[in-house]
Amino acid sequence: MKRNISLGVAGATMLALLVTGCAQTAQKTAPSQSTGNTQPAAASQGTPRVAIMVGGLEKIIYLPYMLAENLGYYKEAGVTVTLVEESAGQDAEVALLAGQVDGAGGFYDHTLDLQTKGKYVESVVTMADxxxxxxxxxxxxxxxxxxxxxxxxxxIGVTGLGSSTNMLASYNVVKGGNKESDYKPLPVGAGQTLIASMQNNRIDAAVTSEPTASLLKNKNLAFTFVDMNSKDGTQQALGGKYASTSLYMTTDYVKAHPDVVQKLANAYVKTLKWMSTHTPEEIADKMPEEYLAGDKALYIQALKGQLPMFTTDGKMPQGDPENVQKILSAFKPDIKSVKLDQTYTNEFVDKANADSK
Structure with a gap:
């Protein structure tokens, strides 16, 4: 049976459906019940089910999640995945800690921030640097x-308060010699809601990703002030690489279900390798039509600019955790006490890469 994914459903509604186990997707079979940090539910043939909330499935930075589905790599790895849409990584973080989903698709920086609050989560696949x-x-x-x-x-428009876009906005404000309190972060989501906020002058600036950034430029609404999209731009803006797109899970879940985590790592490593050997046009052809924002040529152009950000092996790049810690510490001093070796693991992607050879 072909695996299904929930699309275009508000995150809160979708979570309620997941928890009750009665979610349905249009013209598709029912998705899995979220299992949080408990034993994954078994499908008809013993296939583990996993629910992952992603902070914006249509964003190119989170492309590997849907691409893995459309390439059939979840099924090939032997895991049934339900992807839950949300507009911000902060919402995915909250759902993960509440046990409503098993994994979160968001930025690595959440793992550091959460440790200062006594919550231990770790990146098991690092997809971008x-x-x-x-x-x-x-x-x-x-x-x-x-x-x-x-x-x-x-x-400054951000996807949500406490989100990675919020943290990056704060860092740039502080880097300019100001205090974090010297600007107002306004949660406006991404895509059309952010664009409308810029059009209506609700926000003066925004931290955003593709394809929203290209749409803002195309509509002559905004210009790039700080580039954290390219490797050179990130080096100049942040003083080094910055691990971003990750699959992170609670440390308790990872310890309890290493077999499930390994299946996910296998699927994502294979997806990242596929991305590195195919053209932007071929990748765009694999994505849902609604993700193209009505302009496939613009989407492909944006994709060309973002493909270099992705890792090819899912491993945490050397030096990235230290730089993320340094950046966050500029406005969150307690981040300095974080034990970085507890915020990520390469164990599963190392095995996935070894097996792929």
Missing amino acids: VPGEQLMVSNRLKDKVKTLADLKGLT
């Missing part, structure tokens, strides 16, 4: 905002 984000400023402020210091007093 730059944020894939841009700090964009409204064109109406082009003559006013010239340096990072000029971010003081602005309302």
